Amino acid sequence: MLEFFVDPILRAPTIGSMLMGLASGLIGCLAFLQKRSLVGEALSHAAYPGVVLGLVIAAAFFPGGISAAILVGAFLSGLLGLFVIHQMEKRLKIASDAALCFVLSVFFGVGVCIASGLQISHALWLQKIQVFLLGEAATMMDGHIFLYGGLTLACVLSVISLFRFLEILHFDPEYAKAVNLPSKAVHTILYILLMVAIVVGMRSVGVVLMSSMLIAPPSAARQWTTKFSSFLILSGALGLLSGFLGNALSVWSLAPLPTGPMIALVATAICLFSLFFAPERGFLPKLIRVTHFQLRCKQENILKALYKKRTINPNPYLLWRMRTKGWIKGEKLTPEGYSQAEKLVRLHRLWEVYLVHMGQESDRVHHSAEEMEHILTPEIEIQLQALLDNPTQDPHQQPIPGVSR
Amino acid sequence: MTVVCVEQLSVHYDKTPVLWEVDFEIPVGLIVGLVGPNGAGKSTLLKTFIGLLRPISGGCTFFGKPYKEVQKKVAYVPQRTSVDWNFPIHVLDVVLMGLYGKRGPLKWIRKEDRALAKQALDRVGMLPFASRQISELSGGQQQRVFLARALLQDADLLLMDEPFAGVDMATEKALMEVFVQLKEEGKTLVIVHHDLTTVKNHFDWVILLNSCLIDCGPVAEVFTEENLKKAYGSAAYLVTETKKLTRSKTSGV
Amino acid sequence: MRVSLLFFSLVLCLFGCGSTRDTSSWFADNGKTKVLCTTGMIHDIVARVGQDKIDSHALIVGEIDPHSYELVKGDDDKIAFAQLVFGNGLNLEHGASLRYLLAEHPHVVNLGDEIQNKVPQKILKVSGEVDPHVWMDVSLWAEGIDAIVLALSKEDPASSAFYEQNGALLRQEMLSEHSLLQKAMRLVPDEKRYLVTSHDAFHYFARAYLAQGEGWEARCVAPEGLAPEGQLSSQDIKRVAQHLTQYEIGVVFPESNINQDALKKVISCCSHKVRCSDKPLYGDAIGPGDYLDMIRHNVEILKEEWSQ
Numbered sequence: 001m002l003e004f005f006v007d008p009i010l011r012a013p014t015i016g017s018m019l020m021g022l023a024s025g026l027i028g029c030l031a032f033l034q035k036r037s038l039v040g041e042a043l044s045h046a047a048y049p050g051v052v053l054g055l056v057i058a059a060a061f062f063p064g065g066i067s068a069a070i071l072v073g074a075f076l077s078g079l080l081g082l083f084v085i086h087q088m089e090k091r092l093k094i095a096s097d098a099a100l101c102f103v104l105s106v107f108f109g110v111g112v113c114i115a116s117g118l119q120i121s122h123a124l125w126l127q128k129i130q131v132f133l134l135g136e137a138a139t140m141m142d143g144h145i146f147l148y149g150g151l152t153l154a155c156v157l158s159v160i161s162l163f164r165f166l167e168i169l170h171f172d173p174e175y176a177k178a179v180n181l182p183s184k185a186v187h188t189i190l191y192i193l194l195m196v197a198i199v200v201g202m203r204s205v206g207v208v209l210m211s212s213m214l215i216a217p218p219s220a221a222r223q224w225t226t227k228f229s230s231f232l233i234l235s236g237a238l239g240l241l242s243g244f245l246g247n248a249l250s251v252w253s254l255a256p257l258p259t260g261p262m263i264a265l266v267a268t269a270i271c272l273f274s275l276f277f278a279p280e281r282g283f284l285p286k287l288i289r290v291t292h293f294q295l296r297c298k299q300e301n302i303l304k305a306l307y308k309k310r311t312i313n314p315n316p317y318l319l320w321r322m323r324t325k326g327w328i329k330g331e332k333l334t335p336e337g338y339s340q341a342e343k344l345v346r347l348h349r350l351w352e353v354y355l356v357h358m359g360q361e362s363d364r365v366h367h368s369a370e371e372m373e374h375i376l377t378p379e380i381e382i383q384l385q386a387l388l389d390n391p392t393q394d395p396h397q398q399p400i401p402g403v404s405r
Numbered sequence: 406m407t408v409v410c411v412e413q414l415s416v417h418y419d420k421t422p423v424l425w426e427v428d429f430e431i432p433v434g435l436i437v438g439l440v441g442p443n444g445a446g447k448s449t450l451l452k453t454f455i456g457l458l459r460p461i462s463g464g465c466t467f468f469g470k471p472y473k474e475v476q477k478k479v480a481y482v483p484q485r486t487s488v489d490w491n492f493p494i495h496v497l498d499v500v501l502m503g504l505y506g507k508r509g510p511l512k513w514i515r516k517e518d519r520a521l522a523k524q525a526l527d528r529v530g531m532l533p534f535a536s537r538q539i540s541e542l543s544g545g546q547q548q549r550v551f552l553a554r555a556l557l558q559d560a561d562l563l564l565m566d567e568p569f570a571g572v573d574m575a576t577e578k579a580l581m582e583v584f585v586q587l588k589e590e591g592k593t594l595v596i597v598h599h600d601l602t603t604v605k606n607h608f609d610w611v612i613l614l615n616s617c618l619i620d621c622g623p624v625a626e627v628f629t630e631e632n633l634k635k636a637y638g639s640a641a642y643l644v645t646e647t648k649k650l651t652r653s654k655t656s657g658v
Numbered sequence: 659m660r661v662s663l664l665f666f667s668l669v670l671c672l673f674g675c676g677s678t679r680d681t682s683s684w685f686a687d688n689g690k691t692k693v694l695c696t697t698g699m700i701h702d703i704v705a706r707v708g709q710d711k712i713d714s715h716a717l718i719v720g721e722i723d724p725h726s727y728e729l730v731k732g733d734d735d736k737i738a739f740a741q742l743v744f745g746n747g748l749n750l751e752h753g754a755s756l757r758y759l760l761a762e763h764p765h766v767v768n769l770g771d772e773i774q775n776k777v778p779q780k781i782l783k784v785s786g787e788v789d790p791h792v793w794m795d796v797s798l799w800a801e802g803i804d805a806i807v808l809a810l811s812k813e814d815p816a817s818s819a820f821y822e823q824n825g826a827l828l829r830q831e832m833l834s835e836h837s838l839l840q841k842a843m844r845l846v847p848d849e850k851r852y853l854v855t856s857h858d859a860f861h862y863f864a865r866a867y868l869a870q871g872e873g874w875e876a877r878c879v880a881p882e883g884l885a886p887e888g889q890l891s892s893q894d895i896k897r898v899a900q901h902l903t904q905y906e907i908g909v910v911f912p913e914s915n916i917n918q919d920a921l922k923k924v925i926s927c928c929s930h931k932v933r934c935s936d937k938p939l940y941g942d943a944i945g946p947g948d949y950l951d952m953i954r955h956n957v958e959i960l961k962e963e964w965s966q
Binding site for chain 1: 476493499
């Protein structure tokens with residue numbers, strides 16, 4: 001594991017990818033909360049013509065500074081794209097997604113046009129540009145670490161110092177206006193940070209896949225936490241992890257796999273895992289909870305049927321569960337089962353009384369009570385009894401068991 | 406002492422005149438209800454107070470000074486429609502936002518600040534919910550949290566836009582108790598309110614508004630049938646119609 | 659509005675960036691057989707065989723990468739107008755648009771495929787893929803002359819004797835050049851004759867001129883694979899760096915039309931001192947001269963750098 005940080009072949013790609021993951025994970029949170037995650041996609045594509053033009057200008061006039069020129073070009077081109085999006089939304093009143101798509105396709109198309117022109121005249125330059133389309137982490141050098149490290153540090157420090165601004169601005173924009181928070185300035189800084197994150201990431205994952213690193217870590221992190229600070233930290237950490245694992249997997253794999261797409265795949269896998277398995281918000285735990293509730297309802301219905309001495313055609317699995325709970329012995333109710341059934345009937349009839357009290361007709365209240373008997377809590381039961389003055393009979397003249405006078 | 410002084414205030418919103426030459430004064434230490442039909446300009450009036458909207462003519466002062474100079478003495482509790490309820494934030498952190506106005510957000514939160522926030526939560530009866538995520542609360546509970554945030558701002562004038570909207574009666578009662586406490590501490594409250602039946606119970610003074618000021622003063626004097634007809638009756642219909650016409654003419658529809 | 663105008667003018671300017679060659683003379687109706695060749699290496703030997711009885715035009719010139727070449731404006735006219743098209747085959751031209759049009763043309767001769775049919779045992783495979791760079795071995799490229807003569811004679815039977823004569827002369831020239839090059843390379847000591855370049859274009863070259871008998875695979879190693887458009891992995895960098903250390907190689911040779919980032923990275927990670935030759939080799943591009951100049955140039959540079 002340590003060789004990834006020490007071996008001269010591996011350390012630049014590894015650290016570079018991790019820095020990229022951290023920066024994009026952190027900044028992606030903010031676009032995610034604004035529900036404008038696709039801005040990252042549009043801007044990374046809008047950066048492409050800047051890459052091409054930066055290369056062309058640098059190669060023609062000052063060949064030594066090609067890398068710097070490409071980054072600056074990408075940054076400026078992205079900001080131009082941002083400006084166009086903003087103008088389209090505010091001045092021309094175009095819908096947000098239409099403006100994003102327009103900028104994404106037009107800018108990227110311009111970039112591809114120029115690049116294909118280079119195919120004929122300067123093929124070598126075209127190769128340098130291709131590096132930024134899908135990324136090429138394997139050829140990153142130590143010098144890159146310092147450059148990207150500096151940019152990532154700037155991102156992290158900005159987010160930390162602007163933390164309270166960001167919290168207020170994203171949670172309650174009206175309150176932010178009311179307390180004179182410099183909203184416009186903070187938004188501008190955020191978009192600049194977004195461009196910085198994209199520029200840092202272009203070299204490892206490329207322009208095309210960059211948006212995955214802006215969306216997947218925050219989506220994953222959101223599943224695990226409900227605190228803003230934890231959300232930012234976890235998202236950055238997941239981005240960092242994706243950068244490292246993607247790089248490691250591309251080295252450990254049997255056939256040489258490209259690093260950029262591996263990083264994107266790892267980030268997506270983490271996101272899918274979080275969407276499925278996160279304990280509170282995950283799809284599977286929710287499914288389990290729902291199934292559990294439905295099974296409990298079915299069991300409680302069987303209990304009621306036994307209590308009312310009706311014939312039942314029970315599912316042997318459900319009977320087995322009820323036996324393990326101690327509600328029945330064989331096919332008869334135990335004392336615990338009996339009191340549980342009594343409670344259900346009591347809740348059912350209390351609810352019917354409540355609905356009639358609220359003005360419903362007595363022959364229409366049964367269905368709702370059938371559902372509510374499984375849901376009402378002891379606290380609500382006490383409130384109902386107090387509110388309805390401890391009734392002893394339901395609207396159908398049936399006794400309400402266990403209500404004390 | 407006059408807390409709020411409004412002089413010939415006219416405000417346009419989206420090219421439509423919303424407030425016409427509104428002119429009144431509010432003395433200190435009262436709970437004032439701002440009442441009027443939909444579109445009467447009540448929210449617009451509060452937003453103009455805190456500088457979110459600029460008037461076409463006229464102005465307003467607070468404690469004898471323009472808003473910018475006494476910003477820290479005024480707390481504004483907006484309508485809750487713009488809040489992102491899925492935002493990952495706990496109740497205590499929402500309340501702590503109230504410190505922003507006084508100290509700026511670049512200062513770290515200290516233990517004393519958290520204690521103050523908890524005190525404010527306790528005052529509105531929400532202390533047990535301090536670590537809950539904001540979306541887990543009911544409408545009434547959320548409103549109480551926002552009131553706690555306003556309390557933390559420690560302002561002398563509180564402007565609230567429909568604090569009782571979508572709130573159950575028990576919460577409304579609890580909130581009013583806090584308002585009365587604040588009044589006893591010498592603070593002034595201006596509250597936009599929509600439920601005409603509770604106006605007499607809640608407020609000392611009433612400002613009756615329908616784009617122009619109908620009347621302003623103690624409840625018993627202002628909240629009369631005659632005034633209500635002017636605000637809500639058939640004569641008021643013309644106000645809405647003319648506003649619609651102005652909007653279409655000025656925007657070229 | 660102003661923004662969109664700016665865009666439009668920018669786009670128009672940029673279209674001027676790409677240069678277009680003047681091909682009007684090739685389209686002129688002068689009774690000659692119109693022949694289109696994909697690469698410059700093919701165009702050169704086809705022109706030598708056909709001489710003034712044909713009008714030959716190369717599609718992929720200069721530093722353009724033939725592996726990923728996609729058609730540009732005017733190319734489909736040329737392909738449609740050509741009576742005969744010579745391609746390399748063996749999956750060299752795998753840009754989708756070019757491959758499709760080549761498949762559709764009624765009269766295409768792929769020299770690489772013809773050579774494979776003639777001498778299948780001489781065709782190399784790298785990681786299960788057929789290596790298309792057959793022109794790097796002059797004696798093997800000479801095997802394609804028969805197919806050229808046959809195709810040209812089919813189009814113009816009256817001149818078939820002419821073509822055969824030219825073909826025989828060319829074959830002789832190429833084979834003698836081949837042995838000269840072999841002799842030249844033998845002058846470099848055996849332990850120095852290990853070639854590291856940008857992509858796997860030099861296997862045939864290594865087998866023909868660097869190795870003596872078996873074990874030619876170790877003579878030629880590169881970070882990128884058969885086509886230089888693939889994604890690099892750190893594994894590739896490691897493999898080349900280990901190779902450099904194992905054989906104590908002191909100099910690597912970039913290619914004229916391939917990005918040097920990979921080689922630079924390999925050099926920086928190597929434990930001993932390695933330098934990058936400042937004179938690039940011609941791998942997929944023919945360079946300024948003709949085909950034999952290209953191979954000669956490569957051999958010259960190798961001799962020079964390895965003698966230091």
